[in-house]
Amino acid sequence: MLSSARWWLALALLATPAWAEGDAARGRAIVTTRQKGLCLLCHSGPFPEERFQGNLAPSLAGAGRRWDAAALRARLTDSQGLNPDSIMPSYGVANSLRDVAPAFRGKPILTEAEIEDVVAFLLTLTADE
Amino acid sequence: MKWLLLLVSVAAAEPRSGALDMSRELQAMQADDSANPGMLWVQEGEALFHRAEGRAQKACADCHAGLAGVATRYPAWDEATAAPIDLAGRIQQCRAERQQAAPLARESEPLLALAAFVTRQSRGLPLAPPEDPRLAPALARGEALFRQRRGQLNLSCAQCHEERAGLRLGSALIPEGQANGYPQYRLEWQALGSLQRRLRNCMVGVRATAPAFGAAEYTEIELFLARRGAGLAVEAPAVRP
Amino acid sequence: MNRREFAAGALLALALRPAAGLATPEDQAAAIRAFTGGVVPREGRVELDIPPLVENGNVVPLKVTVASPMTTADHVTAIALFNEKNPQPQVVTARFGPRAGRAELATHMRLATSQFITAVAAMSDGSFWSTRQEVIVTLAACIES
Amino acid sequence: MARVLLNLPRSAARGAVIEIRTLIMHPMESGFRPGTNGTILPRDIITRFTCDYDGEVVFQAELSSAIAANPFISFTTVATESGTLSFTWEGDDDFRQTETRAITVT
Numbered sequence: 029m030l031s032s033a034r035w036w037l038a039l040a041l042l043a044t045p046a047w048a049e050g051d052a053a054r055g056r057a058i059v060t061t062r063q064k065g066l067c068l069l070c071h072s073g074p075f076p077e078e079r080f081q082g083n084l085a086p087s088l089a090g091a092g093r094r095w096d097a098a099a100l101r102a103r104l105t106d107s108q109g110l111n112p113d114s115i116m117p118s119y120g121v122a123n124s125l126r127d128v129a130p131a132f133r134g135k136p137i138l139t140e141a142e143i144e145d146v147v148a149f150l151l152t153l154t155a156d157e
Numbered sequence: 158m159k160w161l162l163l164l165v166s167v168a169a170a171e172p173r174s175g176a177l178d179m180s181r182e183l184q185a186m187q188a189d190d191s192a193n194p195g196m197l198w199v200q201e202g203e204a205l206f207h208r209a210e211g212r213a214q215k216a217c218a219d220c221h222a223g224l225a226g227v228a229t230r231y232p233a234w235d236e237a238t239a240a241p242i243d244l245a246g247r248i249q250q251c252r253a254e255r256q257q258a259a260p261l262a263r264e265s266e267p268l269l270a271l272a273a274f275v276t277r278q279s280r281g282l283p284l285a286p287p288e289d290p291r292l293a294p295a296l297a298r299g300e301a302l303f304r305q306r307r308g309q310l311n312l313s314c315a316q317c318h319e320e321r322a323g324l325r326l327g328s329a330l331i332p333e334g335q336a337n338g339y340p341q342y343r344l345e346w347q348a349l350g351s352l353q354r355r356l357r358n359c360m361v362g363v364r365a366t367a368p369a370f371g372a373a374e375y376t377e378i379e380l381f382l383a384r385r386g387a388g389l390a391v392e393a394p395a396v397r398p
Numbered sequence: 399m400n401r402r403e404f405a406a407g408a409l410l411a412l413a414l415r416p417a418a419g420l421a422t423p424e425d426q427a428a429a430i431r432a433f434t435g436g437v438v439p440r441e442g443r444v445e446l447d448i449p450p451l452v453e454n455g456n457v458v459p460l461k462v463t464v465a466s467p468m469t470t471a472d473h474v475t476a477i478a479l480f481n482e483k484n485p486q487p488q489v490v491t492a493r494f495g496p497r498a499g500r501a502e503l504a505t506h507m508r509l510a511t512s513q514f515i516t517a518v519a520a521m522s523d524g525s526f527w528s529t530r531q532e533v534i535v536t537l538a539a540c541i542e543s
Numbered sequence: 544m545a546r547v548l549l550n551l552p553r554s555a556a557r558g559a560v561i562e563i564r565t566l567i568m569h570p571m572e573s574g575f576r577p578g579t580n581g582t583i584l585p586r587d588i589i590t591r592f593t594c595d596y597d598g599e600v601v602f603q604a605e606l607s608s609a610i611a612a613n614p615f616i617s618f619t620t621v622a623t624e625s626g627t628l629s630f631t632w633e634g635d636d637d638f639r640q641t642e643t644r645a646i647t648v649t
Contacts, residue, residue: 062327062537066310069327079512080328080537084321108311115321117310125311127365132309182449182459191550191564192459192506194613201546328536329453344454347570347612398453457611484609485575492604497596497621499560504617508573508609 048144055149058142059088065138065146070116074153085116092151100147104138119143172386173322175332175397183344187396195273195342195394198266198349202274205267211258217271220255228276229285229391232380234292241295241376245272245351263370269349273340276393283390284337286383295373299381302374308365314378329398334359336382338395349394352379420510421487426480429487430518430528433478439518439528444477446517446531455509455535464501464519464527468494474501476520483513509535545569547642549630554647555622563594563602564617567632567640573608589634592616597626606634622648 058065060078067073072081073088091100102110105120119138128134138146176184190196206217228244235242235250242250245263248271252258261268303314317326318334325331339352346354353375360367368374430439448460466474473496479489492503501519509515516530550564567589574586586608594602601620620628625648631641 079534080325082327083325115312115316117312125307125309126305127307127360128309129361129364129366132364135309137309180449180451180453183453186457186459186506191548191566192504192615192617194457194506194566194568194615196548197546197566197568197613200548344457347456459615461617481609485573486607486609488605488607489609490604490606492602492618493600495601497599497601497623498619499621500619502617502619503604504564504615505604506611506615508611 048141050141050144050146050148052145052149052152054142055145055147058138058146059149064142066117074155088150088153090153090156092153093155095150097147097151100150101143104143104146172335172389173333174335174337174389174392176338176392176395178323178330178332179396179398183396183398187392193342193394193396195340195349195396198270198273198340198342199277199394201266202270202272202277205271206274210252211256213255213257215256217251217256224275224278226279226282226285228279228393229282230287232292232376232383233287234289239291240373241292241380243352243376243379244275245353246371246376248272248275264351264354269340269351272351273349273394276340276391279391280393281390283388284383284386286380286387292380295377296380296384298374299377299379302378303381308360308363310363312363314359333386334382335386335389336379337386337389338392338397340393341395341397343397345398352382420483420485421481423482423514426482426487426514426516429480430478430516433476433480433491433518434520434526437526439526441528443527444517444519444529446515446529448515448531448533450532451534451536452509453536455511457506458509458533459504459506460515461502461504462517462519466501466519466521468496468499468501470496471522473498473522474519475522477501477503478518478520479507480516480518481507481509481513482515484508484510489515509533511535545632545640547630547632547640549642549644551628551644552646553644554649557622557624557648559622560619561622561646562617562619563628564615565592565630566613566615568613569632569634569638571608571610571612571614575608587635587638589614589632589638591631591633593631593633594618594620595629595631596620597624622646624648 059067060075062069068078068081070082070084071086071088072083106118107114107116108118117137120136120140120143122134122136176187186192209216231244232241245268248268249261253260306313314334317331322331322333336352340349342349353370356375356378357367443465445463446460448458452458462477462479464474464477466472468474474494476491476493478491480487481489489507490505494501512534514530514532516528518526518528520526546568548566552561555561569589570587571589572584572587576584578584588608589606592604592606593600602618604616606614625646627643627645629641629643633639
């Protein structure tokens with residue numbers, strides 16, 4: 029069950045219009061790095077220079093056509109708020125997690141600004157593979 | 158969608174050893190005792206096994222002759238502590254009580270070597286965890302821990318090693334996480350290590366706190382993994398990437 | 399052997415790693431020239447058996463075999479192995495004589511990243527022969543510390 | 544003393560080519576790897592492996608940091624006479640270890 033706080037967070041994310049503009053180039057760097065974004069461990073995508081892409085999750089190709097900024101932001105920020113069974117980490121959520129290592133405690137995986145960068149980049153992925 | 162079909166096709170009925178998903182070359186390295194670096198620990202373990210130790214000046218070999226099959230039956234119920242105990246724990250206990258020798262720490266070289274020597278003698282035999290009802294509560298806790306999401310990445314063992322075994326995390330094929338190869342020579346470690354070390358790896362990987370070696374949580378997960386992998390042939394010392 | 403320290407805060411993924419700079423294909427070529435005394439080795443006679451795709455670059459099994467009668471008059475005097483992208487181009491240099499019986503060398507090497515590995519054989523007649531193989535090193539997803 | 548695993552036949556026919564496989568426990572610290580405090584760990588590797596057959600060198604290898612931890616080396620030699628094969632590993636920090644094996648040649 030979703031906690032009501034997370035439900036409201038998810039709703040608010042979908043509804044809130046005003047966000048600082050993200051930087052697509054920085055977003056691409058976050059998506060392709062395996063230290064920070066970790067995206068390509070699970071997803072594949074149109075990154076010919078990245079040799080080893082995971083297949084746990086759908087390709088990111090076409091993500092910018094399938095979803096708008098608000099939907100991408102919501103999925104990145106709290107994927108598990110939208111679907112509790114998702115294995116995609118909620119990149120913007122730092123509380124409600126269990127046994128987090130001290131170095132990461134109280135911190136989301138990505139900051140709000142980094143999430144905006146990734147959103148800006150994913151919006152550029154309009155072509156299918 | 159392609160990736161959904163993959164998820165369906167990997168649902169496994171029989172436990173599958175991670176060795177089957179390694180390259181031919183690593184399989185050959187594991188199978189060849191003259192090239193498998195884990196055999197260095199087995200040899201050391203054999204020497205330790207026959208060495209008189211402690212105030213009792215007894216060697217393991219003074220009490221234990223054939224150990225074939227013994228490792229397949231761990232973790233087991235320990236009467237003394239009324240708790241499950243794994244093979245390394247049993248060796249530690251034997252050393253303290255029978256040999257009255259200085260304790261060997263978890264993941265210490267001599268303990269790994271002794272565990273490797275003992276487990277090697279069960280190579281090829283199927284994992285046969287005891288059907289002891291007293292283990293049931295710990296087994297259930299172990300399964301719950303296996304299914305518990307944790308850490309900043311909020312992943313459970315089961316989400317990768319059960320639900321997505323056979324898929325690729327980056328380039329790495331996700332194995333079922335079976336327990337039949339430990340202690341094992343992990344190329345990533347460039348050394349022999351225990352199942353507890355491997356469990357700790359995964360916990361640290363999802364950015365979770367990891368209990369200290371020897372903690373009950375590890376034995377509980379080990380118990381669940383032994384049950385889940387029952388029938389798999391022991392491969393220790395296995396070689397894994 | 400010392401136990402490796404466990405560092406807290408490991409990441410799920412890190413690239414394979416040496417902190418220092420890596421060698422280059424030019425470094426490899428220079429190391430080969432140093433081994434042959436400037437002679438450009440000919441293709442052939444050397445077989446390098448190394449997996450084309452490795453799951454972890456820490457331990458890569460390989461075997462070099464050179465076609466040679468291994469007699470006093472005609473034998474392999476050395477086999478050397480070079481890499482392009484480890485911190486240093488040298489891997490191993492093995493010295494042989496006719497008493498080896500066969501010109502064979504097997505070992506386990508390290509590969510920092512995907513690259514070409516070159517095996518060069520020096521013959522008792524002063525000639526040099528070589529072969530090379532590409533090895534793809536996959537990125538480890540789950541590493542410790 | 545480092546642990547060593549040697550695999551070779553105890554006896555062989557005269558003139559036969561025998562295969563010798565060796566493993567020695569050694570970290571082969573490359574000299575390029577940062578330690579937990581971020582500074583590079585000093586190099587500690589085996590630099591040379593030598594096999595003598597009754598005192599004559601029959602095989603020698605110069606090792607670098609690119610050889611994996613717990614070095615594995617496999618090579619061959621001709622069984623000439625009954626005698627002693629000796630194996631010596633030398634390296635950084637004055638590392639030196641010798642193991643011997645007798646061989647019977649018939």
